[in-house]
Amino acid sequence: MSIVDLTSMAEPEGNQQAKVDEIIKGLREDLSHDCYQCGKCTSGCEAFILTELEPHKVMALSKSGFIDELLNSSEIWTCVTCLKCKERCPQDLAPVDVIFALKNIAVVSGKQIDSGYSNMLQAVLGTGFIQSPKEVVDRENNAVTRDALGLPPMKGPAEIPKLQQVLMKAATETLR
Amino acid sequence: MDKIGLYLGCLIPTEQYAYELAIREVLPELGLELVDIEEPACCGAPLRHINLSLTMYLSARNMALFEKEGLDILAPCPYCHQALSEVKDVMKKNPALKKKVNSYLKEEGLEYKGTIEHYHLLDLLHDQIGIDKIKKHVKKPLEGLNIAAHYGCHLIRPNDIPRPDDSENPQKLETLLKAIGAESDYYNEKLNCCGAHILLNESESALTKTGQKLEAVQNHGFDGMTTMCPWGQRMFDAKQDSAGQTVGASLSVPVIYYIQLLGLALGKEPEALGLHLNKSPVGKLSSKEEV
Ligand code: SF4
Ligand code: SF4
Numbered sequence: 001m002s003i004v005d006l007t008s009m010a011e012p013e014g015n016q017q018a019k020v021d022e023i024i025k026g027l028r029e030d031l032s033h034d035c036y037q038c039g040k041c042t043s044g045c046e047a048f049i050l051t052e053l054e055p056h057k058v059m060a061l062s063k064s065g066f067i068d069e070l071l072n073s074s075e076i077w078t079c080v081t082c083l084k085c086k087e088r089c090p091q092d093l094a095p096v097d098v099i100f101a102l103k104n105i106a107v108v109s110g111k112q113i114d115s116g117y118s119n120m121l122q123a124v125l126g127t128g129f130i131q132s133p134k135e136v137v138d139r140e141n142n143a144v145t146r147d148a149l150g151l152p153p154m155k156g157p158a159e160i161p162k163l164q165q166v167l168m169k170a171a172t173e174t175l176r
Numbered sequence: 177m178d179k180i181g182l183y184l185g186c187l188i189p190t191e192q193y194a195y196e197l198a199i200r201e202v203l204p205e206l207g208l209e210l211v212d213i214e215e216p217a218c219c220g221a222p223l224r225h226i227n228l229s230l231t232m233y234l235s236a237r238n239m240a241l242f243e244k245e246g247l248d249i250l251a252p253c254p255y256c257h258q259a260l261s262e263v264k265d266v267m268k269k270n271p272a273l274k275k276k277v278n279s280y281l282k283e284e285g286l287e288y289k290g291t292i293e294h295y296h297l298l299d300l301l302h303d304q305i306g307i308d309k310i311k312k313h314v315k316k317p318l319e320g321l322n323i324a325a326h327y328g329c330h331l332i333r334p335n336d337i338p339r340p341d342d343s344e345n346p347q348k349l350e351t352l353l354k355a356i357g358a359e360s361d362y363y364n365e366k367l368n369c370c371g372a373h374i375l376l377n378e379s380e381s382a383l384t385k386t387g388q389k390l391e392a393v394q395n396h397g398f399d400g401m402t403t404m405c406p407w408g409q410r411m412f413d414a415k416q417d418s419a420g421q422t423v424g425a426s427l428s429v430p431v432i433y434y435i436q437l438l439g440l441a442l443g444k445e446p447e448a449l450g451l452h453l454n455k456s457p458v459g460k461l462s463s464k465e466e467v
Contacts, residue, residue, distance in 0.1 A: 046329075046369040050381040077225075078378050080385070082369040083333035087343050094334070103225050113226075116376035120222055124230075128217035130186040136193060138452040146189070149450070151196060154189045157215050159284075166283050170233040 020105055024067050034091045035059045041085035041095045051078035055085045055095035062098055071106045077114065125164050128157040177304055179209035180295070181247030183238060185256040185406075186218050192406040194450030198435040199252055199297070201448050206305050206313060210250070213241055219251075221259035221330075235263035236277045239294070240286040249294035252435075254331035254405045257296045257340075264290060265337045296331060297404055297435060299340035302348040310355045315443035317357025321461060323437070324398040325349040325360050326389075326412065328405035329369050349404065352434060356441035365392040372407040375415075380422060386411040387423030390431075400430035400461050402437055409433060413456045431456040 041055040042048050048055070053075045061070055070076055079099045086094035107113060120130045133154050135143050146154060157163045188195050203210055220234030239260060242249050251257040267274040268290060278287055295304065327346050335343040344367075350360040371385030390412060393401050403409045411419065413431040420427035432454060439449040440462075451458055 046371075046385065047374070047381070050384055051378065078374055078381065080329075080369050080371060080373045080382075082329040084329075086334045086336075092336075100224055100228065104227055107226050114377040117225055121226055121230075124218050124220075124223060124234075129190065130218055130222050131190045133189065134191045136191055136453065139455065140452070144193070144453070146193065149193055149197060151189075151193060151200075152212065155212060155214055155216060157217050162284060163217065166280050167230060167233060169283075170229045170280050171227045 020109060023101055023105060024062075035063065035093055036091065038090060040088055040090060041093075044084045044088055046080045046082040046084060047078045051075065053078045055079075055099070058099060058102070059093070059095055062102070067102070067105070070102050071109065071111055076102045076106070125167060126160065128160065128163060177248070178207065179211055179247070180250045180300075181213055181242045181245060182210045183213075183216060183219075183242065183249045183251045183256065183294075185251065185253045186222070187406040187410070188253060192409060194436065194453040195252060195406055195409065195433050197448065197450035197453075198433055198439050199250075201444055202435055202439045202442060203250075205442055205444075206309065208300075208305065211245070211247055213245055213247070215241060219253075219256040219259045221255045224259075231259055232263055232266070232273075232277060233280055235259045236267065236288045237281060237284065237286060239264065239290075239292065240281055240288040242294075243289055243292050244286070246292075248292050250297070250300055251294055252297050252404070253407070254296060254328040255407060257294065258330035258333075260294050261337050261339070264294075296340045298327075298331060298348050298352075301352055301438075302340075307351060307355045310352070310438070314356055314441045316441055318437060318441055319357045321357075321399045322359040322361055322397070323353055324363055324393045324396070324401040325353065325366065326370070326401055326403045326405075326408055327367070328403065328408045331405065332367075349402070349434065353402065353437070356438055358437070361396065361398070363392060363396045363398075365389050368392075370405075370408040370411040372411050375411070382411070383415060383419045383422040386415060387419035387425060387427070390416060390419060390427050390429050391423060391425045394425075394427060394429050398429070400432060400458070402432055402434045404434050413454050416456050428457055428460075430454075430458040430461045432458050432461065 037056055037060060039056045045055050047053040058070060076099050081096060083096055086096050123130050133146050135145050137143055216238055218234055219238060220231035223230040251260060281288055327349060332339050332341050332343045332346050341348045353360040368389045369385055371382035375382040401412060416427050436449045436451060
């Protein structure tokens, strides 16, 4: 499974539910054929050690159609994206990409997500970046800026409304 | 290679100033001119949690900007580098998708062709500039220092797309450390994650990952730890105190970007390398090897 299977930017417009169903169907088809629940993904999972996340269970639940249960759980948001599951799966599956897809579905289905993520999206839509240059302090507690450090001014998109428009289009056409 | 486009992403130019300072100070010394381009934006990787197409569009957009200038890219953030690599790979394999992405790019007057290369500092230093050249430039070898290498998950995975080093046994950073006179022992936790990506919503788990790795490095007896990732550096350096509190350990590990160490070995002034901006006790490094 790759990034493409989960995006379908090449797809024409459709309604939102149809898009969600399609992503889910794609997920389940892939999973039902290939994942044999060996658990190797979970054994090396960086999040499993600390949280409830068990990637092999995410795979099993997605395969059996328990998508809503997964969307409503906080587990999928505890993946640290270390990519070890994708690296090590003997079947070349990518639990991490399934988890990303589930998060994308949660967003498009209007589930409550952590405000940190929505703030990041707002920042990119408003400035092109996840945050603006900060004043930081050195070890002696003196406040410093890019300018004070002699760094050149940070460059960014000149036409924000244009960028915003294209981003919104790209995002909605995919998951609608 | 005598010049390269510098793509800093979001985290480096908005707060990880030490990384940017050291990059701008050290690479020209090794004969590489850095070119800033107009109108870069986020690589889109952090938005992948929300919507994968945003990642696709933004990574393609940035590559198109550099392509327009005929410049290869240096992306010193592994998270950016991985997004660029993945999007490049996908568009190579899927012409229909590339066409679709290009139809959006056209609205910003851009086109992605896929004609340029992108590098991270790891492969740029190790494979392009080369160990021999680095060794020739060393004026103050960092003798007597044993430094733990931290690569960062996105720098070496996934291995179905080109990455700067091996996913299970990366060695280039250790080789680079040896090139400037330091040692770098193997440690079991070498490939462990820093936890940065859940700091936003699961801060305690994130800081536990950070603290556990630092504790392992400290217990191993390393003199410090080096990174090549602004996200990992932020966790291990700036958040070291809270990570220590989270795991109940008293941590005092100097954490320093490799490019800063390289700068010291080339005889650069610590301040020009942003060493005063590191929050961890990096002074311990210089007292040990008397820079
Ligand atoms: S490692 Fe692969 S095959 Fe094994 S349980 Fe995980 S996803 Fe399924
Ligand atoms: S990418 Fe996520 S699910 Fe996969 S091993 Fe890492 S933390 Fe676990």
